Amino acid sequence: MGLFGPSKGTAESAIKFMNQFLSEFDLNPAKCLVQNDQDIAAWELGRGSAPLLVMIFKNPSFPYIKVLSPIVKMPEKDQVAPLLNYCMVKNNDCLATIALSTDSEIVVKSERPIEGLDKEELEMMMHCVSGVADELDNELAEKFGCEMIGKDPS
Numbered sequence: 001m002g003l004f005g006p007s008k009g010t011a012e013s014a015i016k017f018m019n020q021f022l023s024e025f026d027l028n029p030a031k032c033l034v035q036n037d038q039d040i041a042a043w044e045l046g047r048g049s050a051p052l053l054v055m056i057f058k059n060p061s062f063p064y065i066k067v068l069s070p071i072v073k074m075p076e077k078d079q080v081a082p083l084l085n086y087c088m089v090k091n092n093d094c095l096a097t098i099a100l101s102t103d104s105e106i107v108v109k110s111e112r113p114i115e116g117l118d119k120e121e122l123e124m125m126m127h128c129v130s131g132v133a134d135e136l137d138n139e140l141a142e143k144f145g146c147e148m149i150g151k152d153p154s
Contacts, residue, residue: 009114011058014065015041018054021119045126048134050150052126056114066111067125069133072146074104083144090136095128098136105149106140108133 019029022043032043034053042055050069057064075083087098087106096110110125133150140146 009063009117011041011056011060011063011114014056014063014114014117018043018056021122047126047130048150049148050108050130050133050137052130052133054122054126063114064111065114065117065122065125066109067122067129068107068109069129070101070103070105070107070149071133071137072106072140072144072148074106075144075146079144079146083140083146086140086143094132096125096132098132106136106146108136 018041022029022032022045027045029043032045033041034044035042035055039058040055041058042053045052045054050071053066053068053070055066055068057066074080083106084100087100091098096108099107099109101107108129110129112121112125137148137150141148
């Protein structure tokens with residue numbers, strides 16, 4: 001049985017679950033909530049050096065969840081092609097996806113439909129994304145001169 005029981009998962013049930021999930025980790029869901037409009041509900045969490053966003057997309061015909069961590073801004077023009085090539089190659093050996101966002105940032109993400117999602121899978125999505133982001137942000141900043149979006153805890 002999935003997270004939402006025998007019926008189809010809805011965005012509303014996923015939002016309720018997310019609030020309970022955060023509370024279990026002694027986080028205040030209202031303080032973590034950074035967006036809640038007709039299309040998306042999103043919470044920002046501090047995990048490692050890169051910010052971690054958990055987003056629920058409320059499309060009634062296909063609600064889905066995305067765990068996302070923006071890690072670096074694009075470098076100088078001469079480094080863009082090598083950076084993008086490097087990220088594409090890294091995707092071959094990565095549990096999360098490394099991508100270019102619409103804001104021209106390199107992000108690490110994992111996404112899936114809400115249907116059938118359970119607590120363990122959400123924890124694994126968050127762990128994979130934050131782990132890859134934590135490792136990759138410093139690497140890309142050093143290798144390609146990118147500006148890190150998060151803060152290096154060292």
